[in-house]
Amino acid sequence: MTERTKKSTERLIERLASEAVPVRRLSAPALRASLFLLAAAALAALAIVLFANLPMFERRIADPKLAIEVAATLATGILAVLAAFELSLPDRSPRWALLPVPTLVLWIASSGYSCWRHLVVHGPDGWAIGESAQCFRFILVVSLPLGIALLLMLRRARAIAPVRVAALGALGVAALAAFVLQFFHPFDVTFMDLAIHLIAVGFVVLAASGAEALALRRG
Amino acid sequence: METLPAIEVALLGRLARLLQRRAGHLDSLAPHQHEGAEALETSGEHGFRVVRSGRRDQRRGIGAMGGNGAHGLVITLINPCAIVSHGEPLHFPQQRVRRRGSYGCARRDNKLVKEQRWSQLMAAAQEGDRAAYERLLRETVPFIRAIAARRHSSQDRIDDVVQEVLLTVHRVRHTYDPQRPFERWLAAIAERRSIDLLRRRARRAAVETSDERIYETFPDAGANREGETLARDELSRAIATLPPGQREAIELLKLRELSLKEAARTSGRSIAALKVNVHRAIKALKARLEGE
Numbered sequence: 001m002t003e004r005t006k007k008s009t010e011r012l013i014e015r016l017a018s019e020a021v022p023v024r025r026l027s028a029p030a031l032r033a034s035l036f037l038l039a040a041a042a043l044a045a046l047a048i049v050l051f052a053n054l055p056m057f058e059r060r061i062a063d064p065k066l067a068i069e070v071a072a073t074l075a076t077g078i079l080a081v082l083a084a085f086e087l088s089l090p091d092r093s094p095r096w097a098l099l100p101v102p103t104l105v106l107w108i109a110s111s112g113y114s115c116w117r118h119l120v121v122h123g124p125d126g127w128a129i130g131e132s133a134q135c136f137r138f139i140l141v142v143s144l145p146l147g148i149a150l151l152l153m154l155r156r157a158r159a160i161a162p163v164r165v166a167a168l169g170a171l172g173v174a175a176l177a178a179f180v181l182q183f184f185h186p187f188d189v190t191f192m193d194l195a196i197h198l199i200a201v202g203f204v205v206l207a208a209s210g211a212e213a214l215a216l217r218r219g
Numbered sequence: 220m221e222t223l224p225a226i227e228v229a230l231l232g233r234l235a236r237l238l239q240r241r242a243g244h245l246d247s248l249a250p251h252q253h254e255g256a257e258a259l260e261t262s263g264e265h266g267f268r269v270v271r272s273g274r275r276d277q278r279r280g281i282g283a284m285g286g287n288g289a290h291g292l293v294i295t296l297i298n299p300c301a302i303v304s305h306g307e308p309l310h311f312p313q314q315r316v317r318r319r320g321s322y323g324c325a326r327r328d329n330k331l332v333k334e335q336r337w338s339q340l341m342a343a344a345q346e347g348d349r350a351a352y353e354r355l356l357r358e359t360v361p362f363i364r365a366i367a368a369r370r371h372s373s374q375d376r377i378d379d380v381v382q383e384v385l386l387t388v389h390r391v392r393h394t395y396d397p398q399r400p401f402e403r404w405l406a407a408i409a410e411r412r413s414i415d416l417l418r419r420r421a422r423r424a425a426v427e428t429s430d431e432r433i434y435e436t437f438p439d440a441g442a443n444r445e446g447e448t449l450a451r452d453e454l455s456r457a458i459a460t461l462p463p464g465q466r467e468a469i470e471l472l473k474l475r476e477l478s479l480k481e482a483a484r485t486s487g488r489s490i491a492a493l494k495v496n497v498h499r500a501i502k503a504l505k506a507r508l509e510g511e
Contacts, residue, residue: 005378012382013356016389022347023393089394090411091404158391160411 026157029085029092036085036153037078040146040173044180052183060182065110072107073179076100080172081150088157088165097164100171107175138184139200142177143170147208163209170208174201333358334402342397356385359405366409370417383412457507461500464488468496469504 026032048054061067080100086092150169159165178201337355344352360381367380387408395404458466471482472493479490486493 005375009360009378009382009385012385013353013360016356016385017349017353019389020344020347020349020352023345025345025396026394028396090391090407091399157394160387160391160408 026089029089030082032153033082033085036150037081039149040176044176047180048183054183057183065113069107069110070179070182072103072110073175073182075103076107077172077175077179079103080168080175084150084154084165084168084172085157087161087168088154088159090160094164097168100168100175104171104175136200138181139174139177140204142180143173143200143204146173146176147204151208166211167205167209170205171201174204177204334400337405338397338401341392341395341401345392345395345397356388359388360385362402362405363409366406367413370413376416376420380409380413380416383416384409387412453508454504457504458500460507461503464492465496465500465503468493469500472497 061070083096083099086096087094147170150173151166154165154169157165337359340351340355340358344355363381363384364377367377367384371377371380384405388405391408395401458469461469467486468482468488471477471485472479477485479493482488482493483490488496
């Protein structure tokens with residue numbers, strides 16, 4: 001180390017030490033993830049009780065394939081949020097990012113299967129865009145406030161690799177939004193619907209990670 | 220003391236003898252436990268595990284311990300620092316230990332002490348203890364430098380990483396959990412910042428170029444072209460001294476950049492003659508300019 005940089009490092013250390021005010025330690029990431037999920041669950045429950053067509057949902061969920069799909073969507077949301085909280089801390093293994101992958105694959109596979117079945121039964125009509133535009137809007141609209149709330153919670157950790165965290169968080173909220181959507185979804189999904197759901201999820205993930213990457217580059 | 224990953228000890232004769240000689244004084248073993256091979260089977264709590272093994276180990280010189288020549292013994296060190304004789308950690312000759320981690324009892328012991336100290340200092344810093352924080356930052360600089368040096372070779376860049384890491388540590392110090400290892404936390408930050416600096420450099424290198432001459436410039440644009448003018452003059456003079464055929468070939472083909480066909484049409488010479496002339500001219504110019 002040259003004399004000059006040694007001095008500047010020394011000065012930096014002195015400056016940082018002089019600014020060392022007491023800080024509040026972050027609670028365990030699992031605890032923080034649970035808090036967020038509980039709050040999200042409370043809001044979702046309220047919306048479902050007030051607006052959802054529950055008898056219709058009960059009829060649809062009786063189909064085990066749909067049940068698997070809905071469970072996989074919910075699990076993806078929960079696991080991605082948990083992974084985002086874990087990865088927001090510096091010393092966590094990057095392998096946390098893989099946590100939601102199995103359920104994500106199950107979700108895509110099971111809804112893909114439903115679509116294929118729909119296509120076989122309904123023929124070319126299966127390609128039609130159902131009420132997907134509405135779904136797209138729904139996923140975006142629900143993801144936005146959830147995402148902002150999650151972002152605010154995640155930001156407390158000041159992640160050192162924020163793009164990864166933002167991508168996982170966005171996957172989490174988008175999956176949660178897609179899960180809530182199932183309660184308001186009166187029809188079977190077509191190929192286009194699935195594509196629209198996934199595009200919406202991908203859009204949320206890309207937008208969040210892109211914004212984070214941009215902020216990082218500027219910062 | 221925390222349990223470290225087990226390492227195999229190649230029980231070369233010397234280590235076996237050492238353990239055998241000292242076994243009577245191993246504080247962590249009850250006296251009856253080292254009377255025979257059977258009795259020497261111990262659990263990992265004592266810092267090592269001794270089990271009987273077959274002849275294969277014996278052939279490798281894994282010696283007869285506990286007076287039982289029929290059985291070799293395999294000693295697996297669980298935590299060398301926990302093996303205590305007369306109140307002192309038992310010293311293992313390092314070269315005899317086939318390492319699967321960084322060992323050497325004294326070094327490992329120091330490392331653990333350092334790790335605990337850093338963790339305590341950081342916990343104190345989180346409470347606002349400035350002296351502890353300053354000491355911690357100072358002590359960690361060589362550790363951060365070592366990590367930065369894995370990816371960067373220039374001292375300047377290593378220093379940049381060190382300073383970035385110190386700033387990041389300051390910003391995220393509330394994320395450290397004193398229940399977890401401090402070194403891993405710090406190493407993750409240092410690693411990330413080293414990579415960030417590499418990426419930043421790559422990004423910058425993609426859009427910027429470095430030209431040293433750019434610093435040697437004058438306000439008058441013409442003045443900066445002095446070198447170019449000199450070179451051009453010199454070249455023109457050299458061309459003027461060439462025989463007429465060669466001079467014409469150079470002018471048409473190299474200065475006016477005509478094609479061979481066009482040059483042949485303009486000069487009325489054959490393409491082959493032009494080629495020969497231009498070749499000779501370049502040779503002559505080279506000799507002349509280099510010779511000066």
